[in-house]
Amino acid sequence: MTAAPPMALLAELTYRCPLRCGYCSNPTDWRGYARELDAQNWRRVVREAAHLGVLHLHLSGGEPLLRDDLEDIAREGRDAGLYVNVITSGFGATRARIEGLAEAGVDHVQVSLQDVDGERGDRVAGVRAHDHKLAVARMVRDAGMELSINVVLHRGNLARTGEVIALAASLGAQRLELANTQYHGSALVNRAALMPARAQLDEALAVARAAQRDLAGRMDVIYVVPDWFADAPRPCMDGWGRRFMTVIPDGTALPCPGAHGLPGFAFDNVQARSLDDIWHRGADFERFRGTAWMPEPCASCDRREVDYGGCRCQAFALTGDAAATDPACAKSPYHTLIRDEREGPRDEPAVLHRIDTSRGRR
Amino acid sequence: MVPSLARRARVRWDAARDCHVLLYPEGVLVLTPEAAEVIERVDGVRTLEAIVDALADEHPEAPREVIDRDVRELIERLAARGFVRSEAP
Numbered sequence: 001m002t003a004a005p006p007m008a009l010l011a012e013l014t015y016r017c018p019l020r021c022g023y024c025s026n027p028t029d030w031r032g033y034a035r036e037l038d039a040q041n042w043r044r045v046v047r048e049a050a051h052l053g054v055l056h057l058h059l060s061g062g063e064p065l066l067r068d069d070l071e072d073i074a075r076e077g078r079d080a081g082l083y084v085n086v087i088t089s090g091f092g093a094t095r096a097r098i099e100g101l102a103e104a105g106v107d108h109v110q111v112s113l114q115d116v117d118g119e120r121g122d123r124v125a126g127v128r129a130h131d132h133k134l135a136v137a138r139m140v141r142d143a144g145m146e147l148s149i150n151v152v153l154h155r156g157n158l159a160r161t162g163e164v165i166a167l168a169a170s171l172g173a174q175r176l177e178l179a180n181t182q183y184h185g186s187a188l189v190n191r192a193a194l195m196p197a198r199a200q201l202d203e204a205l206a207v208a209r210a211a212q213r214d215l216a217g218r219m220d221v222i223y224v225v226p227d228w229f230a231d232a233p234r235p236c237m238d239g240w241g242r243r244f245m246t247v248i249p250d251g252t253a254l255p256c257p258g259a260h261g262l263p264g265f266a267f268d269n270v271q272a273r274s275l276d277d278i279w280h281r282g283a284d285f286e287r288f289r290g291t292a293w294m295p296e297p298c299a300s301c302d303r304r305e306v307d308y309g310g311c312r313c314q315a316f317a318l319t320g321d322a323a324a325t326d327p328a329c330a331k332s333p334y335h336t337l338i339r340d341e342r343e344g345p346r347d348e349p350a351v352l353h354r355i356d357t358s359r360g361r362r
Numbered sequence: 363m364v365p366s367l368a369r370r371a372r373v374r375w376d377a378a379r380d381c382h383v384l385l386y387p388e389g390v391l392v393l394t395p396e397a398a399e400v401i402e403r404v405d406g407v408r409t410l411e412a413i414v415d416a417l418a419d420e421h422p423e424a425p426r427e428v429i430d431r432d433v434r435e436l437i438e439r440l441a442a443r444g445f446v447r448s449e450a451p
């Protein structure tokens with residue numbers, strides 16, 4: 001049976017980034033595969049993606065603005081009929097740059113903020129960036145592009161969920177992602193400092209639900225439920241090899257942006273195989289596609305086509321077996337790992353360890 | 363009333379899936395052939411009545427009231443999600 005084509009391509013153009021967010025989900029050993037595809041290769045990848053059936057192109061990283069060919073790659077996507085999204089910290093953007101993105105055909109820019117004020121936000125980002133980011137968000141609107149704001153929620157900022165919503169609305173965002181931290185990359189390292197108390201989450205959820213009602217039609221408020229507290233896994237990537245394809249800076253094609261950390265995989269590179277070939281015939285895309293690969297308790301569970309057994313990377317990180325049921329699920333034999341951590345004591349004060357992403361090579 | 367497509371939405375033919383789609387930030391709406399026929403005529407120039415007239419001409423088999431109701435319903439649904447704006451002429 002041939003797989004349905006992917007809906008979206010996440011193109012991580014670089015792992016380099018001027019910020020050092022303590023919650024960053026990107027791999028902590030990024031230097032090992034930091035060699036970046038050139039513009040010509042990226043443009044070919046974008047064309048191949050459109051041909052394969054991709055509809056959304058997400059240009060992200062690291063910080064995509066560090067690539068001075070971002071506009072060329074975006075334009076290639078737009079010319080191929082793709083809806084072009086840029087996912088950025090906003091750091092370092094000038095008005096000319098933002099206008100250049102609009103002119104290149106970028107439809108939508110998602111700017112991430114760390115908090116509602118400079119003092120707190122900059123502490124999480126590791127550099128002074130907050131006020132500049134707000135200015136960049138406004139430039140996105142001025143340039144006529146769609147604006148989303150993304151804020152990663154954790155113990156240190158959940159109490160200000162209401163203020164986050166008000167800030168996003170005041171910036172003219174049409175969409176706000178309240179993204180509870182997923183524990184990958186630096187966030188996994190820093191989880192003791194990031195993990196909230198359940199009462200904080202309950203309160204934030206109530207605030208978000210109220211805003212969803214009040215702002216309906218003006219700003220979409222998306223609240224990403226934290227899987228560690230839900231006793232149920234996220235449908236990670238909407239299922240392995242089902243709707244999303246990721247290409248990381250060195251050209252490796254992945255079913256999800258964290259998957260290169262999995263052992264025993266030899267993920268294909270877009271320089272050696274076409275996107276079509278990798279999607280339809282790549283052994284690693286086949287590996288966890290559908291439900292046939294599932295062990296118990298997933299194999300006989302009636303939610304197996306709802307959550308697809310959860311996140312493979314989280315399963316590996318916590319159990320050592322990428323094919324195991326995601327420990328976020330209450331039915332997983334490893335679920336106690338998560339329960340113990342979320343109910344355990346918290347570091348006070350919270351200490352964030354930082355991965356330096358600012359230096360790298362092309 | 364003159365409906366027009368909001369800037370956040372883009373409609374195109376999707377050859378891989380053999381249907382029209384409406385693209386918006388982080389999302390895709392798959393359009394039925396009937397919905398696509400309506401949206402193709404939403405151009406910020408034609409009034410809602412003109413759209414219904416055109417469709418009624420092309421589909422003499424369907425009663426005009428039914429077309430009128432379907433078009434209004436669709437435009438309303440799309441407007442509620444911010445994909446279509448309507449302005450008084």
Ligand SMILES: C[S@@+](CC[C@H](N)C(=O)[O-])C[C@H]1O[C@@H](n2cnc3c(N)ncnc32)[C@H](O)[C@@H]1O
Pocket residue numbers: 017023024025026060061062063064087088089090110111112150151152179180181182183184187
């Ligand atoms: C990895 S970043 C790359 C783009 C850009 N540097 C930025 O931060 O916006 C992509 C998105 O993931 C979000 N993100 C980062 N770490 C996360 C985590 N641990 N859990 C959930 N979302 C996270 C960021 O806020 C951003 O919206």
Ligand code: SF4
Pocket residue numbers: 017018019020021023024025026061062063089357
């Ligand atoms: S450190 Fe922050 S800004 Fe940089 S890639 Fe990670 S989440 Fe984005």
Ligand code: SF4
Pocket residue numbers: 232233297298299301302303304305307308309310325326329330331332
């Ligand atoms: S057992 Fe597997 S399929 Fe069932 S809810 Fe848990 S992770 Fe999902």
